Amino acid sequence: MTSVPKSGAGVIRPGFVWAAPAALFFLLFAIVPLLLVAVLSFTHWDGISEPRFNGLDNWTALVHDPVMIQSVWITLLLTVLGVATQTPVSILLGVWAAGHQRNRAVLSAIYFVPLLLSATAVSLVWRAVLDPNFGVPSQLTWLFGDGNLLGSQSGAIAVLTFVGVWQFTPLHALIYQGGARAIPQVLYQAAAIDGAGTVRQFFHITLPQLRNTVITSTVLMVAGGLTTFDTVLILTQGGPGTDTTVSAFHMYQKAFKSFDFGAGSAIALVLVVIATLISLAVVRLSGYDRMRGTTEGL
Amino acid sequence: MGSRFTAIAAATVLVLGMTAACGSGGSSSDAGSGTIRVMVYGDATNKVEKQIVETFNKTSKVKVVLDTVPGADYQQKLQTVINTPQAPDVFFNWGGGSIQPFVKADLLLPLDDFIAQDPGLKSNFLPSVFNSAVVDGKPYGVPMRGTQPVLLFHNKKVLADAGLTPPKTWDELVAAAKALKAKGVTPIALGGADRWPTLMWFEYLYDRIAGPGLFQRAVGGDQSAWAGEDSRRALSTLRELVDTGAFGSNFDSVKFTDGGSPALVAKGKAAFELMGSWYYSTQQDGNPEFAKSGLGYTGFPTVNGGKGDPADVVGNTNNFYSVVKKTKHPEAAAAFLKLMYSEEFVKAQLAVGNLPTTVNTGDFLDTSASPAYSKYQYELVKAAPSFQLSWDQAYPPSASTPLQTAVQQFFDGKLDADGFIKAMQALPGS
Numbered sequence: 001m002t003s004v005p006k007s008g009a010g011v012i013r014p015g016f017v018w019a020a021p022a023a024l025f026f027l028l029f030a031i032v033p034l035l036l037v038a039v040l041s042f043t044h045w046d047g048i049s050e051p052r053f054n055g056l057d058n059w060t061a062l063v064h065d066p067v068m069i070q071s072v073w074i075t076l077l078l079t080v081l082g083v084a085t086q087t088p089v090s091i092l093l094g095v096w097a098a099g100h101q102r103n104r105a106v107l108s109a110i111y112f113v114p115l116l117l118s119a120t121a122v123s124l125v126w127r128a129v130l131d132p133n134f135g136v137p138s139q140l141t142w143l144f145g146d147g148n149l150l151g152s153q154s155g156a157i158a159v160l161t162f163v164g165v166w167q168f169t170p171l172h173a174l175i176y177q178g179g180a181r182a183i184p185q186v187l188y189q190a191a192a193i194d195g196a197g198t199v200r201q202f203f204h205i206t207l208p209q210l211r212n213t214v215i216t217s218t219v220l221m222v223a224g225g226l227t228t229f230d231t232v233l234i235l236t237q238g239g240p241g242t243d244t245t246v247s248a249f250h251m252y253q254k255a256f257k258s259f260d261f262g263a264g265s266a267i268a269l270v271l272v273v274i275a276t277l278i279s280l281a282v283v284r285l286s287g288y289d290r291m292r293g294t295t296e297g298l
Numbered sequence: 299m300g301s302r303f304t305a306i307a308a309a310t311v312l313v314l315g316m317t318a319a320c321g322s323g324g325s326s327s328d329a330g331s332g333t334i335r336v337m338v339y340g341d342a343t344n345k346v347e348k349q350i351v352e353t354f355n356k357t358s359k360v361k362v363v364l365d366t367v368p369g370a371d372y373q374q375k376l377q378t379v380i381n382t383p384q385a386p387d388v389f390f391n392w393g394g395g396s397i398q399p400f401v402k403a404d405l406l407l408p409l410d411d412f413i414a415q416d417p418g419l420k421s422n423f424l425p426s427v428f429n430s431a432v433v434d435g436k437p438y439g440v441p442m443r444g445t446q447p448v449l450l451f452h453n454k455k456v457l458a459d460a461g462l463t464p465p466k467t468w469d470e471l472v473a474a475a476k477a478l479k480a481k482g483v484t485p486i487a488l489g490g491a492d493r494w495p496t497l498m499w500f501e502y503l504y505d506r507i508a509g510p511g512l513f514q515r516a517v518g519g520d521q522s523a524w525a526g527e528d529s530r531r532a533l534s535t536l537r538e539l540v541d542t543g544a545f546g547s548n549f550d551s552v553k554f555t556d557g558g559s560p561a562l563v564a565k566g567k568a569a570f571e572l573m574g575s576w577y578y579s580t581q582q583d584g585n586p587e588f589a590k591s592g593l594g595y596t597g598f599p600t601v602n603g604g605k606g607d608p609a610d611v612v613g614n615t616n617n618f619y620s621v622v623k624k625t626k627h628p629e630a631a632a633a634f635l636k637l638m639y640s641e642e643f644v645k646a647q648l649a650v651g652n653l654p655t656t657v658n659t660g661d662f663l664d665t666s667a668s669p670a671y672s673k674y675q676y677e678l679v680k681a682a683p684s685f686q687l688s689w690d691q692a693y694p695p696s697a698s699t700p701l702q703t704a705v706q707q708f709f710d711g712k713l714d715a716d717g718f719i720k721a722m723q724a725l726p727g728s
Binding site: 046047048049124127128131132133134146147149150151152155236237239240241253256258259260 | 374377378380381399400403405490491493546547548549550551552553556558561562567695696697698699703706707710712726
């Protein structure tokens, strides 16, 4: 925090040349593919023959596709559930892990293991653990009933949310750990002198100080939630029926199972638009774009 | 600095080398020599394919190069590559709907000329199998692996304990299901989360009740076939079975592919399972003791008053080799296909547990890994008046997701008969 140039006269501003490499990469790997997808969404293309323009066919079909409309809601539901469950757990874990005690370091090292596992492995393991006949549910019938977890919509959504918590909490806890360690100790020392206990310190110092971290983490969770795919592919395959068919999975089915790349592209564009709008909203509503510091007055 | 330069140079050489290697595959064009590329689904049977290719290459001037593509990605890879200069000359497929889009795009070579030169390319195969790679009246494939009819498997001990014998009729099956349920056993194991095992119940019941014609009409584009009385009867019969609890209540959380449903049968927690003939080797891998002494199998029961021949079977008729129209060596491809009815081929397939569908297979069944089981299947398929290709293979790939979704929703009770019929009528057809 010592050499950040303050804006004003006499400071050399980065010119266009400085931004060129990043802009070029962004153009090549984000904008160009996006435009191609936009063009594809107005074609019928099975991957074999030449793409054939079919006007608005894909789009009208999409508007009337009940699975598409349902998939948007399921995606949003899973995203909201993901943020609502992962945020409190990872804040508590992250703040706890920010302490410098050795047992905390050891335990957090163990706890961060899921971060190293691939989503495929995680999903396969949970699928086996939750098998209704040979997994945990068969031993805990008072809790799980007939164990038809992945065979009902509520059960399957609960499982997807739970596996999401298990899989992603470590990442966000790590972010919060970093955030919590950056909070100046003087604040706690002052609060302790004033007689504030741990709980009070948490709510009046830690949480407000973590505001920007919360936003970062939430944006990541929202982006992750909107593009949920691998766990759905392995745990539920969008089922039962289409009950957990999220938009990304619907797109995959259209493009790579039904070989209708035009329809798949249309879904992809809808996802891009929704994700962009939600990201903008989060940034605006949270005041993140104003980059307000949390160290004023220190 | 020096080491970085070396690394870049090495990488460049590697890349150039790979490009050169790729280029050499398709560029040779002089007749009489060169290569044809054969693309197959990568799994344990590749052992046989490699052996056949070696045999072929011993005498042929045009050499076969075998590309094995890991199973799960096969259809995607094929779809991506088939209309490019890197397309294989000959490729593995499932016949029926799996090659229909390629036929429509005019990418495949009809085998009429090959058959005119060597009638054995048709007459040496069981007709019911050969016919499932006929599209729009023209043959496009030669059977190249084993046939996989769907059978009703059971746990002998569970049936004996309940005082039951394997059911020959639908009514006996329903009665058995009720008796087993009363004893606390799940009557029928079903890997509903995989969806295609559920589809097998539809395939057989539609055949038994309506005969093979209904589905043939439907897949040929006659959507009214689904709405008929026979279709409704098949659905209500199925509905009744589901409603009696024959499949238990959590079948949609169970998979066949991760060993869930076979374990239910092997451990005596369920009595029956309807599955393709590969079930035998699945049980051999997972539960060898049970496969040896406890596993029984029968054909699908007859349905009282049904129009279908009780000897009809459904399943995967076989896999096929098809030839790409652009191949530079059609005569070499034809010569290669001839090996698919050779004695060596039949013996090699039987040795790995596959059941080839040549007319001479019957002569070698004693050399099979499990002769009794092979003989049973071979007689079943040979005697079958109709061998219906699995519905999800008979329709083009674009129909597979909506088809499987509708099947699962009907079993779940989310779709009633009307809803199911509507979903079937909306399937993208040929």
